[in-house]
Amino acid sequence: MISPSMADELNEKQQQSVALNEDVNALVLAGAGSGKTRVLTHRIHYLVSAKNFHVDDILAVTFTNKAANEMKERLSELLRRPIGRMWVGTFHSLSHRLLRTHPVEANLSPTFQILDAQDQFRIVKRLMKENGVDETKFPIKQVQWFINQQKDEGILPHQINAEHNYFVKQSAKIFDLYEKHCQANDLVDFAGLLVKSYDLLKNNQSLLDHYQKKFCHILVDEFQDTNLIQYQWIKLLHAQHNHIFCVGDDDQSIYGWRGARIENIQKIENDFKPIEIIKLEQNYRSTGNILSASNAVIANNQNRLEKSLWTKSGDGELINVFNARTETEEAQYIVSEVEDQFNQGRNLSECAILYRSNAQSRVFEESLINRNIAYRIYGGLRFFERAEIKDAMSYVRLIEDTSDNIAFERIVNFPTRGIGLTTVEKIRTYAIEHHSDLFQSSISILDTLPARASNSLKAFIDLIESIKDKTQHLSLSEKIDSILLQSNLMNHYSNDKTDKAGSKKENLEELVSAAKQYNHEEGSEINETQGFIALATLDSSGDSNQSNQDCVQLMTVHSAKGLEFPVVFLVGLEEDLFPSRQSKDEQKLDEERRLCYVGMTRAMNTLTLSYASKRFIHGQSFYSMPSRFLDEIPINYLNYIKNSNNGISTKSRKYDPSQYTKMASTDSSMYSIGQVVKHAKFGLGTVVNCEGSGDSMRLQIKFKKFGTKWLISSYANLEIV
């Protein structure tokens, strides 16, 4: 039943997964680099070509846009046809599609808008202000976070028991108001897309029947990353006559903090009986040493669904370990290694620098600029999240739909045109009283405003209407181009003195070309402009048209998941950085270890691990210990690089709290990190860091009442408590 080409491209286990009978559920535990995506796409191909299922009746869900795009591409190649309207996408984009198709049944207006994280933040902020919740006590971010967490668990405001916790109580109150606000304004946030599409099917038997019948096969990628609502979403769509095919790897679950439930992968065995479980353990990506080292690290986690990855390729090079003195030295060394690789004939794009947190990218960037090496940073501010792009998109949105209040608020006075807060407040009040949108309300209250404000507002309304009029027959990119000019945005940003490099102007130009390259699905329930607006919100990366120049790839380990590179530098392997400081408890530590595992297994041929002994964090230098993960790698896989400034980088102290203590207490003997001390003037405090030794040893102490200070231990006269 398997086509010859399939036999060529797939190993035995992969073939077995792909050609599983169509009437079973399946869970494929696919280790890193074992050809997970290949299995998924071939499975679809098999169902379509060998089993005669219709492509449009197959649902394939991924977690990220990147993965979705990749799958679409590969599928299109394999099936030799365009993707068209196939149901392949992220949970969020597929949910969005369901809601756009059945807005009324979902209790939404057909013009509902998606709320991105920034917009959500603003709304939460405003609601907190209006309702007297002190944002210094309850940071807006935390309240926003709380709300999203609840929604990801499918919890509604009134279901929250907040009796004993003031934060929860206040947050739940805001949550409730927020939900009402969204409902009243036809806004749906990310989590809301999932919740609402779930409810849509749950509360509508005939629709549910329809989709259960339609989707005869449901394939889920990265199953270990699904959260509660996503799991329920899948479970709801699953019926007697259709089947699921899930691919995942518990060792690569790195989104627990975002509500991903690693248990789902175990739960699936009970909830979707009968189910076939297949393990893919042959790794095609990495050399033996890299694989063995990675396996050794991940073996330290408890409660794994044991897999043992193996490879046919040889041992390859040893894994390099470099101990830099400072983060600058670390960057310089790594960049010089990149240069070496390049001189040996590697493309720059074959080299990746992976770090735990985005903040670490800066030093590498500086170093790369110094040496004039092209690089690309992933993450950080994404294209569609940039202020100038959001401004432009707000014009696009308001012109497309004048009832888009979020867009209205953003641009009513931008670029500034003399419409002040007072006027806006009047518009808001009128809108609430008359159940109207801000744009219509503006028209209604024109006569009641003072002449100045009235004129300005009238000019704005006329501007929007005139642009709308002039651009309605233009193509999407011409439309956006025209909007940029007429709104004066292009002019405004061209003259922006704070933007010396002119990158804002460039970004606006980039937006036009992004629009040019946007290809709209034919037969979609929304028009081209609306499709582009949704894309901007749902996939804010704006990646599609990135020039494929040859450049070094810089990204967090998280965003490297699913990728592979011949040469990988995994940097900043220090305690409190990787594993990160706030992940010290056992569960979180396991996730950090998985993250490290993910990072290491990105490497195909060459892997370099590095750490710095001293690092600047928020303008202060801290001594750091090598990451415990380094110690988890057997020494025979490692090659310690000689540091010319440092002598030989010996395998330094094992991670061990008592050693840590010893380091702090060298010579002066009695101080250790975490020690509570008393100072004659500053009172009680805790030692948080130390520097130097002997008489010159300095201690950083966090005092209860006086904040954090550096003191020289021999003068400070500290009393140990």
Next chain:
DNA sequence: ACCAGGACAATTTTT
């Protein structure tokens, strides 16, 4: 409306 300067916070990951 705009700017400069100061206080202050934040440092994990993202659909």
Next chain:
DNA sequence: TTGTCCTGGT
């Protein structure tokens, strides 16, 4: 250290 937010001055 860096960036953001707010204030108060013009």
